[in-house]
Amino acid sequence: METLFIPCEHKADITPVLKKILSMIENYKRIGLVTTAQHLSQLEKAGEFLGNSGVEAVVGGQVLGCNQEAAAAIEGKVDAFLYIGSGRFHPLGISLKTEKPVFVANPYSGNADEISQEERERWLKKKKGRITRSLTAEKFGILVSTKEGQFNLKQAREIQKQLEVKGKKAILFAGVELSPDRLLGYDIGCWINTACPRLVDDEFDKAVLNPDEMELLV
Numbered sequence: 688m689e690t691l692f693i694p695c696e697h698k699a700d701i702t703p704v705l706k707k708i709l710s711m712i713e714n715y716k717r718i719g720l721v722t723t724a725q726h727l728s729q730l731e732k733a734g735e736f737l738g739n740s741g742v743e744a745v746v747g748g749q750v751l752g753c754n755q756e757a758a759a760a761i762e763g764k765v766d767a768f769l770y771i772g773s774g775r776f777h778p779l780g781i782s783l784k785t786e787k788p789v790f791v792a793n794p795y796s797g798n799a800d801e802i803s804q805e806e807r808e809r810w811l812k813k814k815k816g817r818i819t820r821s822l823t824a825e826k827f828g829i830l831v832s833t834k835e836g837q838f839n840l841k842q843a844r845e846i847q848k849q850l851e852v853k854g855k856k857a858i859l860f861a862g863v864e865l866s867p868d869r870l871l872g873y874d875i876g877c878w879i880n881t882a883c884p885r886l887v888d889d890e891f892d893k894a895v896l897n898p899d900e901m902e903l904l905v
Contacts, residue, residue, distance in 0.1 A: 690835050697725045697794060701771065704792045705736050707799035711790055712742060712767060718790075719765035721747040721758050721781065723772045726794065733771060750777050752884050755784040762787065776885060778802050779810060817887065820894035821904055824855070824876030830895075831861040832882030839881045846879055846901060853905050867891045 712718055718737060720730050727749055734744035745764050748757040758768060758781045767788040770778040773795050782789040782802045789802040827850050831843045843859055850857040857879075862869065865882055867889050878895040880886045887895045896904065 695725055696728050699794055701726075701729050701733060701792070701794045702736060704794050704797050704799055705733060707797070708769060708790055708792050709740055709742075711799065711801060712769065715742075715766040715788070717743045717745055717765045717767075719745050719747045719758060719761045719768040721750045721768060721770050721777075723751075723777060724749055726771045729771065729794075733769075737769075750781060752776055752780065755780050758785055775802070775806065779806060780884075782807055783810065814900060817894045817896055818900055818904055821877040821896055824894075826856045826874060826876050827858070827879055828870070828873060828875040828877075829857055829859050829879045830865045830870075830882055830886070831859055832865055833861055833863050834882070837882045842898060843879075843881045846881070846898060849901075849905055850879075 720733055720737075722730060730746050730748070734746055737744040745761050747761045747768075750757050750770075755777075762785045765787070767790065768778075768781055768785065769790045769792060770781060771792050771794065772778075773793050775791070778789045778791045779802055790799070791802065792799050829843045829846055831840055832838060840861075847857040847859065858875075860870070860873075865880075865886060870878070871892065875893060877893055878891060879901050880895050880897055884897050887897055887900075889895070
């Protein structure tokens with residue numbers, strides 16, 4: 688099926704929220720700028736604003752929920768990161784990936800703050816809990832999304848082989864919607880998610896692990 692991608696950019700002025708962030712980043716000399724697709728066109732403006740305010744900006748580019756490589760690529764060049772966008776998922780991922788301070792400038796709400804140590808510890812505690820619940824599992828269900836951009840059958844097959852080498856039973860489950868209610872009733876001890884990494888935050892009846900967490904398990 689052919690897919691048409693239509694770029695949709697956020698056009699609102701980001702200057703007000705950048706002004707709020709200045710006092711929070713005053714102790715950092717070099718700031719890495721990262722964002723999601725809809726704000727990419729504003730990174731240059733953000734860099735100019737910070738530069739005129741005496742802060743050296745290093746543009747990292749676009750991050751995804753499952754990929755923070757744009758931030759990791761400039762990690763050694765910056766003292767902290769500034770994420771322009773909404774939500775906590777992306778900036779929290781950057782914080783955990785780089786272990787550097789991450790500030791958030793939300794152009795929708797106008798709020799500016801920092802990813803806290805409490806948020807990091809809360810997420811890591813949940814991660815540890817998911818892995819602990821999976822230790823006794825003998826039968827694994829590997830989730831494969833057929834959505835554009837999330838389909839990763841190759842990775843799912845590799846995970847299946849890794850589990851089988853460990854003597855575990857691993858079955859592939861593919862579908863457009865991989866929600867908790869659609870996966871009820873299956874005799875599965877643990878789910879391995881190869882789709883959107885946010886899936887692990889849904890309320891499944893069994894533990895759900897992302898691939899990097901599964902590697903710790905095996």
